[in-house]
Amino acid sequence: MKKLKISVIPGDGIGKEVVPETLRVLDTLADLHGGVTFQYENHPWSCEYYLEHSVMMPDDGMARLHQTDAIYLGAVGNPKLVPDHVSLWGLLIKIRRECEQVINIRPAQYIEGVKSPLAEPNHFDFVVVRENSEGEYSEVGGRIHSGDDEIAIQNAIFTRKATERTIRYAFDLAQKRRGRVTSATKSNGIVHSMPFWDQVFHEVGHDWPTIETETNHIDALAAFLVSKPQHFDVIVASNLFGDILTDLGASIMGSIGIAPAANINLNGKYPSMFEPVHGSAPDIIGTGTANPIGQLWTAQMMLDHLGLEELGQLLLRAIKETIGEGIKTRDLGGTANTKEVVDHIIEKLRLY
Structure with a gap:
């Protein structure tokens, strides 16, 4: 059984909503297809954390991240609370630099059902x-x-x-x-x-x-x-x-809400980080309408990087089929909420 430690940083805004939902998908993949378990180390580092502690992460934050296999990030930033240059350089860019994540990868492809x-x-x-x-x-x-x-x-x-x-x-x-x-x-x-x-x-x-x-x-x-x-x-x-x-x-x-990204460490000394392209979307916080696809596609890239390509292929297949069947959030022209999209993807995975 392969055991993988994942540093989870939901961050700000909709990151706190989509990250917990997408972890359910990762756990479903692990349960159904075996061979791997995920151990999550959750970190509350965010703009709210900054307001309380005057830093975006604690002094030993990087040391904690270095002990895990990958970093799974939601979103960083809330300019109403903390200037962007403070939040980004104190968390996102700090991680990229100190984990020597020297390459960024972002795929783009036409998805049936996305206009x-x-x-x-x-x-x-x-x-x-x-x-x-x-x-x-x-x-x-x-x-x-x-x-x-x-x-x-x-x-x-x-x-x-x-x-x-x-x-x-x-x-x-x-x-x-x-x-x-x-x-x-x-x-x-x-x-x-x-x-x-x-x-x-x-x-x-x-x-x-x-x-x-x-x-x-x-x-x-x-x-x-x-x-x-x-x-x-x-x-x-x-x-x-x-x-x-x-x-x-x-x-x-068709939507920045579906776009994934990976920040890759090449020398193996530190973990790579996986984050969706979208921001914290403060205008829809608490509405339950955030699109989880960008975060899920990001998870698929993380699975590939961790040597779990078969699970990654299953996840991407479930994502595409769900969108193709019209189960979409409103930014894609649908009516489903965040949880409904994730639930449908989990149902798909249970059928494979």
Whole structure:
């Protein structure tokens, strides 16, 4: 029997509503299909926790997370209580950095029963591999002077180590999928970091002769995700470009409420973290209408990462069949509440 420790951080807003519901699904999978048990370590770290303790997590918080196999996060943020830069850097980004989660992965695919805003979605299915540790989101820079002489400097940091490992991850993933990698760049406007990115992409490509490659400027690539999303398989991008493209991917799926994400540690020293793309959605807290699909798809990615691909496939199948049968929350045009969607997915799993 495989025993896995999962750090559970419901966080803020609807995270506190969807995370407990989706844990019922994980437990159902474990009970029905055997071979694994999940042990949850629940952490109440959130904006409310910050108001009480003046920190987003306790001093030994990271040490606690390091002792588990994966981190399962709900949502972070409530700007009415705590400024976003405090909540994000005190919890989400802190975990990403200190657990060395150097790659972010976000899939996007057409789901039957979810109305895409695209007139012709053409059953797209792609994954964005995003560098998650440096790039445009580095902390290097500062502000000096004041008034008319005030200057703000933000340095984008691109190391060969981080750039190459991200691109290699994308090629490895493409080999398991449809065999195409698209690189997001802007070397016609950003004259140092992006030509460097292009160079590393070209060099790594030599090691994967069977993989089809292409390079698109980020502005054109964003347009192509709208006009021909079915063309793409694996897209590899820097921190900022990946962030933009993944939100666009969620949008063309039809709802950010169904989009999952994974923050991957590659060296095995620390756990990876799994979180839905959606935020804490303070406008629907307490209504019971939050969409649990993003959190459940995130759970499916966690199962795959933990070597439980068969359970992950069953969960994704149940998610798609449930949506296809019209059991949807109101953001997808349905009338079901959070619990009803989860209950239906559990019923599906019991039939497999």
